[in-house]
Amino acid sequence: MTSISTSADAVAAPPAIRVRRQTVSGVIALSLFVLVIVALSTMPWWAKTGTIRMVLELCCYIVAAQMWNMLAGYAGLVSVGQQAFIGVAGYAVFVLAQTFGINPFLAIPLALVVPALVAVPCYLLLHRLDGPYFAIGTWVVAEVFRLVASNLGWVNAGAGMSLAVMREYSGFERNVAMSVLCALMILVSIGGSYLFLRSRYGLALIAMRDNPVAASSQGINVGRLRFMIYVAAAVGCGFAGAVYFMAQLRINPPSAFDPMWSNVAIFIVMIGGIGTIEGVLIGALIYFVADRFFGEYGASYFVVLGVMTVLVALYARTGIWGMISKYWDAPWFPIRRHLLVERKDRA
Template structure:
């Protein structure tokens, strides 16, 4: 191990430049130009696929931020998907708010709910924390199922969308898809490259050592939990706005947790590149083999288990190890300062 005492005082950690930095402008062009322009050149089916893929990507990245950096493994993020989805429908149906504007307002609900739920969960650790998140998600599902205000288990239909033309709906959906990727993936990258990213990396590697060096682990985990809840809720609101219908069984489905775990574990936990790869793998697999039902889900589970055992860094970990490529680099190097 390198003796840190030998590092001169005028050496400060800075973020290394990505080795494949030329890819970032391409990805930015896709998010900012290609996706929002889809209503003028893409088919309705292609746009639906894009909305779905962006939601999977956003939910997985929030789970990656939570588990890969915060050390908080959750199997109940579907609670925030359902809460935000229902908040959007209630704002539109009960209060007459424009659904496209309601997406932004719906994010407030999961962020607020995350505060008391974390107060219940923060004393738990490891598998107990994971089980606790699942219990909370199931509690919200049962509560929603028995609430007449939201039509119980029958669910709700977003009839307000009929006031917009097909072109207007397409523009709104694709714009929100691009914003969703920009906020969750771009926001995560910005966070990890900031000084808070250094604290998160330290907490990911060893929470006890990070706390001994002055990192407020408890506060940072709380903030990550709330941020992940809001980002996950945003994806849920966009997803069910596109679906035009929501029900407790679908919104609070454990499938969302399975999707997050598969994408992050197969792609590569603790890396944004891994989430991008994992989301594409899952989406392609779902399109090609989803019709096989239970057998298909079993195969996905086996793949996840094999990757977790034999390739802990996922597909991106293997690629980066042998090719030496980085796109969303958050690695720190020591550079000489003025001090």
Template structure:
């Protein structure tokens, strides 16, 4: 048998890797426009609208942080409000007690959840499944009880951010708008960037099968630790921004379990392990809260039943159902191998 010589041209790889899609390019363009629109809100929106959008952005940020924890790292937490409250209190103490510029205090306050997340993780990481979830709730309750008994944060009476009176309404609107843009850019844009990196590949492998991922060289423990700390900082940012807009904080509101409840609802209904699902779920929750929030307990029962139904019959959420029919991701993170077509003479 005679061997057939292979030219260098014919030895070249016959495939190319596609990482972006048409729908992804359109979504990234709209995302950039949305970030710009958020930053320019003082020039096109009223104060009430800005506050409403800020609340919506906080929902998105908290839900995406929970999505990264549960959807990719496999850490189901019901106590992320611990870091929201800790960062919120840190911002109030820095601004109100020590006279730090409140907008600079927001950035400085993020050190607190980052530091607190380290011992919390090493305390909880040995727990698994529901035990981990219960442990995170216990930690949040401990934070609430501690803040209730600390005199230098005014104990259970809470604190007011009276230093904000030094700024005009327009200045506060500018600050809130920029904070909204930065928060969405860091939580949504940062998550997307991370998921498209080599760490994202490891995270997706860990999500699918942690044991198999570890056998292929993925440091599962280190990656889970990184996600836990990053989620704590992201939730802390949302807490600082939210309570700055509220101008008041107390233990009941700072460590309210409702934050974890809404994050779980948003991610479960919208679609776990997808940025698209977070955006869809947040829109559903925000509209439902505005339309049916006045109904009180019955409104929460309906949301709970909806979450259970989705968990039983559509585990991938609304976005999962949509993506089965149309392969048009808004934030594509998969890599596709595309065969090169040979050029004919």
């Protein structure tokens, strides 16, 4: 009896558990992502100035949308006032470059300190609000910033500011700077979000998104994680605003704190698919193409975009990428962990 048991134990080995985090589609997408970063960095040598400006605008939309996606899609913080951080960073670049004489390209990373500092008291003020109250609160904060900027004399109040120091740089130098900044924006926003979501903090964030109470009971500090995401989203939006208005060479309160920034971000995420990086890229491309071809229709165009957003929210809550994923499980940025059981028989 003992020999039979020993023989069975020798044949049947315990299963080996392996965690798979990457997929074939993910490897292909990662390779294409690297090629896109290289292409963006080298635009001055193969693209015209007009093309570079269009690509820069698209990159700014992607960054703003991804930051809103991290807030609403993962942290559960629905904000309609992210234009506050876009505006303050844009103004910070102009003040540093035009008033204090700092190199405008160096002023961009320095300006990102401003939205980070501003986000701290804003979150302390808003974090006790929940749901629609939080969203309304973010919009009120953004309007306060707009009113303050409209009445501050040292930023030229409602007349706005111009970035005259950019005349010191040639057109090619500007194109090189804009191309490098485009690559950095995509690398930081998309690549950074992907790495974050694959980390243990990303696991905690996903758990918090699914059930904050259960996540908290498992030791996750929900409040601290939401604070981190809020500040990071503020800095990301500030990055987009700083680059965008540097390229525009002019800034004023209505454009800097325009609610359209949040509207565009919400549209992109809702159409593409909330809670996914792939959805942001798809939604941004759809919005950019629609804006280029149909933006001239004005109010009618915005009504159509609004109706599309409502229809998606009602009948396709997972967005375009969510519908694709139902029939084709090939994520571009895989963040899920798959447990694979491997049985090995020993003779």
